[in-house]
Each structure stands twice: as C-alpha cells, then as structure tokens.
Amino acid sequence: MHAWLRGSLIAATVLATAAAGAAGFGLYRAEYKLDRRVEVPARAVAVPTGSAAVDRGRYLFTTRGCAECHGADAAGRFFIDDGGLRVRAPNISPGAGTVVANYRTEDWVRTLRHGVKPDGRPVFIMPSEDYSRWTDADAGALIAYMRQMPPAPGGGMVAELPLPVRLAYGLGVLKDAAEKIDHQLPPPAPVPEGVNVAHGAYVAQTCVGCHGAGLGGGKIPGAPPAWPAAANLTPGAGSVMPRYADAETFAAMMRSGRRPDGSAISTEMPFSAFSAMSDVDLQAMHLYLQSAPPRAFGER
Structure with missing residues (x-):
C-alpha cells in the first residue's frame, strides 16, 4: 500500500x-x-x-x-x-x-x-x-x-x-429556555403604559426569542432550515425599519403580514398574535425600535 x-x-x-x-x-x-x-x-x-x-x-x-x-x-x-x-x-x-x-x-x-x-x-x-x-x-x-x-x-x-x-x-x-436568561436580575419595575420609549421597550421583549436580545436578527438558532432569518429591527446596517418610517405603516404591517409594497412576510412571524395588539402597544414599539441601540444584521 x-x-x-x-x-x-x-x-x-x-x-x-x-x-x-x-x-x-x-x-x-x-x-x-x-x-x-x-x-x-x-x-x-x-x-x-x-x-x-x-x-x-x-x-x-x-x-x-x-x-x-x-x-x-x-x-x-x-x-x-x-x-x-x-x-x-x-x-x-x-x-x-x-x-x-x-x-x-x-x-x-x-x-x-x-x-x-x-x-x-x-x-x-x-x-x-x-x-x-x-x-x-x-x-x-x-x-x-x-x-x-x-x-x-x-x-x-x-x-x-x-x-x-x-x-x-x-x-x-x-x-434551552433556562440558559437564555439571567436568573439573578430583580423583577422589573412597573412601566407606565403609553406611547413612550419605555413601554415600547417593554412590548418589544416579545420579539427577542426570534430576533435576539439585541434585535439584530439573523438565523434563528434551532429553527427549521426552511425558516427565513429574522429581520434586523434596530436602526443598524441591514435594518428593515426604514420601510416603516411612521407608526401607521408599522402597525399596518404587524396587522396584515404585508410590507408596504404589498409583498407577504413569512407566516413564521406570529401575525395572528401581533394583529391583536393595541394601537398603544404598536405605536410605542415603533417608537422604541426607531431609537434602539443600532446593531448590524445578524448581531443578535
């Protein structure tokens, strides 16, 4: 040999x-x-x-x-x-x-x-x-x-x-779920409900599971291969937020599952949940996302 x-x-x-x-x-x-x-x-x-x-x-x-x-x-x-x-x-x-x-x-x-x-x-x-x-x-x-x-x-x-x-x-x-959480953090203080950045940040917590703690998006860990990458919701490079310059356009997307140009967003996004959100929650979330710390796409 x-x-x-x-x-x-x-x-x-x-x-x-x-x-x-x-x-x-x-x-x-x-x-x-x-x-x-x-x-x-x-x-x-x-x-x-x-x-x-x-x-x-x-x-x-x-x-x-x-x-x-x-x-x-x-x-x-x-x-x-x-x-x-x-x-x-x-x-x-x-x-x-x-x-x-x-x-x-x-x-x-x-x-x-x-x-x-x-x-x-x-x-x-x-x-x-x-x-x-x-x-x-x-x-x-x-x-x-x-x-x-x-x-x-x-x-x-x-x-x-x-x-x-x-x-x-x-x-x-x-x-697993427990590994993703800082268990030593004290319970959060009450947040005043309204169209304000603090309430928007509170509502946007519902996005971190897919978009990451920093909301920079990217491939979702553990998701099926066919699932699309999560979008960058921050003002950083590769963000989708420039499409939603005002709260009305953002709310329309969250309730319809469609971009401003009419194209459909992946149904992996839980639009059945988001479509039921109140005007206050959606407006506050939009306000927060406009001012969130910028991250590049994929910087979860």
Whole structure:
C-alpha cells in the first residue's frame, strides 16, 4: 500500500473516531442538560381576581404568543412540523392531568420568567426570554386568566428532534429556555403604559426569542432550515425599519403580514398574535425600535 494512501486511511479513521466521539459526547450532554436541576429565585406574585386583570391576561395570552403555540383554548398543538423536527406545545388549560394542573403561583412564575419546570428541570422549547422581564402585574394577570379558562382536551408536550438538533443542544450551540436568561436580575419595575420609549421597550421583549436580545436578527438558532432569518429591527446596517418610517405603516404591517409594497412576510412571524395588539402597544414599539441601540444584521 502506498504510504500516502495508508496515511490517508489512518487520518480518515482518526477523524471518523473523533467525530463519533464528539457525537457521543454531544448526545450524552444533551440528556444530561435536559435532566439537570436549575436553581432559580422564583417567587409568587399577587394574582388578582377582578375582570380587569383577567381581561389583561387574555390580551397577553393572545398577543404575546401563548395562543400561537398552545392554541386559543390552551389545549396545545403542533407548532413545528418540519420533516424530522416536530414540536407540540402541551395542554396548559386547568384540566386534570395537564402539565399545569398542580401549578402553584410560583410554579407559573418559575416557568414564565425562568424557563424552569416545577421540579427544577429546564423547559427545552419555550420563549421564556420573551417573558423574563414581565412585571409582577402582568405575570399575575396572565395566571389569573389561565386559571379561569375552561378545561380543554389535549396531551402533553411532544418534541421529536433530529440528531443534528440534539447534537447542537448537547454541544451548546442550541440553548434551552433556562440558559437564555439571567436568573439573578430583580423583577422589573412597573412601566407606565403609553406611547413612550419605555413601554415600547417593554412590548418589544416579545420579539427577542426570534430576533435576539439585541434585535439584530439573523438565523434563528434551532429553527427549521426552511425558516427565513429574522429581520434586523434596530436602526443598524441591514435594518428593515426604514420601510416603516411612521407608526401607521408599522402597525399596518404587524396587522396584515404585508410590507408596504404589498409583498407577504413569512407566516413564521406570529401575525395572528401581533394583529391583536393595541394601537398603544404598536405605536410605542415603533417608537422604541426607531431609537434602539443600532446593531448590524445578524448581531443578535
């Protein structure tokens, strides 16, 4: 056998062994991470019972993506079904046997703000980073709404993850909900509702799961390959915001799913949620995005 061929075969064998070892380690780490316990300073919040709080909770459930994944009746549904990647959100209605049937108030807060289950294990797929800065009042309002919903038939979570996704998670490329959050931050102070930058920043938290904490957009980690990259919402290079110079144009896009030229935006954007947002929320978000710290496209 020629020396170069023998050397090539040896190198290929070493590479294959290393790749197999890395894959085995990645899969082991994935299982370990899913079963780890995350200590978080979860605490209860006041849960009001009045109609105003329930109405606010209903509004948050509809406009902040809860219904988009769990369904309008909270019974759960498949929200990703892309070849080998299938994910079903669990039933979170208050019926017997659902994942939230025995949730205490602090369990709701732990899941919403920290991406952690009552037993301390991380939630794998949930945009808790969108909700981690919710005020106590909004967290309490959502809980109040969820508790008064009628029970709905539905099953638990289903997560059928192809090998590359499991490897990416095990090797740290893809993060679970708990890994994306700074658990030591204190609860946020109340934000005055109105067409102001502070309220706009608060509303725009619902965008960070896809567009990144800095809202610079780019490829969404862990998303199916066919999904488009998230847009840059900041005033930085590659931003889409110059298309929406005024709040009216921005609101029209959020409610119709169409750009000013009439072309359709990907339906992966949760327009069923955004279309129900109030004028105040949309105007405030637009105001904030106009003044957000600039980032280049992909600088999440």
